[in-house]
Amino acid sequence: MADELDRAISDTLAEMRTANSEHAVELGRRLVDLLDRRNAIAATRTADIGALAKGIDRAVHALDDAASSAELVRRACERVAELCCADKVVLSRLDGDRIVPVTSFSADPDTALALPSEFAVVEGSPEARALETNTVTVGSQVPAELREALGANGFTIVPVVVDGTAAALVHVGASLDGSRRHALGVFAEVLGGCFERVGLESRRDRQDVLLRESAQRWGSDTEFDAVTVRGSTDLDAEHDAERRLLDPLTEREADVVRLILTGASNSTIAAELFITVDTVKSHVKRILRKLGATNRAELIAKYQSSTR
Known part of the structure; x- marks a missing residue:
């Protein structure tokens, strides 16, 4: 016009x-x-x-304090519907070339949407184009698996990128104009960052649990029993020892050390932290140099001695 x-x-x-x-x-x-x-x-x-x-x-603020991926997904669908003035939204995760719906949202409180079944990414489809370009894409032919959830009158799709890779897709049951497509793209970028944050916090929690369990396994059976019944003062001392050990390191190097102390291999560390094995090896070399250890066994021994 x-x-x-x-x-x-x-x-x-x-x-x-x-x-x-x-x-x-x-x-x-x-x-x-x-x-x-x-x-x-x-x-x-x-x-x-x-x-x-x-x-x-408003949508970004709604994501700030989401404590889990499940809560983040739920809030994201609600905020996308509000932002795009859309009645229906489906968020899916990517599993190879498969699209696996995780949750669906309807603006009508009296309408409970059944979760669509998974389907393949078809070559040349709006989903494929969105994934190839990492951009918001509008389609006219809603995939058969999503028609009950989105309707059949056109849709908009946007990939959610996590750690540089598309990890999820958001389908909106409306053909959005340029301004709303841009707004949806901006929101998807923020959502990807939130998934990274929640995932990193979850990994750190798991690492802390593994670290404590490993410290228990290192001791004798008698020492193990003592660890399981010791009080908060002993646990505080263990955390202080860990802090002293990790002080000279960067945040990423500290993550690597926590996994080394659990006995994780380079490939396991790479998968856990979403980095390459070569990057893990580089981190390990710098860590050993900074902490004055010649190998992993000596590094673990240093930690054991500092916690006793």
Whole structure:
């Protein structure tokens, strides 16, 4: 619409250059009307963009304190529906070339959507294009597996990128315009960062549990029994020893050490931290140099001695 008005304005100005005085007056009135209409569209667009910006802000704040992936997924679907003015949203995880719906959301509280079945990424489909480009994509033919959840009148899809790789897809039951597609893309970027944060916190919690269990296994049976019944003072001393050991290290190096102390191999550490085996080896070399140990066994011995 705005492009059509711009062309009409340009044509009117060109016509005015050669028009006689009587026709120029008529063209002048037409020009004023066209300019008023263009200004009205621009004002409406500005207001819409402002509303979208506020919507993105509300949506992002809703994700801030999500304590688990399940809660994050639920909140994300609700906020996407609100942001896109859509009635239905489906969020799926990616399993190779399979799309596995995780949760669905309906703005109608009286409508409970059945979770769609999983389906394959079809070459040339909107899903495939979205994954190839990591961008918001609009489609007209809703996949058969999602029609009950989204309806059959077009949809929009956006990938959620976690650690540089598309890990999830969000299907919205509406064909979004340019502004809302952009808003959805911005929100998906934030959502990917939130998944990284929740995943990192979960990994650290698991590492701490493994670390304590490993410390127990290192001792004799008698020492093991003592560990299982000791009080908070002993546990505090263990945490202090760990802190002293990890002080010289970067945050990522500390993550690697925690896994080394559980007996994890380089490949296990790489999978756990989403890095390559070569990167793990580089981290291990720097860690041994910083902590003055010649190998992993000596590093573990240093930790054992500091906790006794």
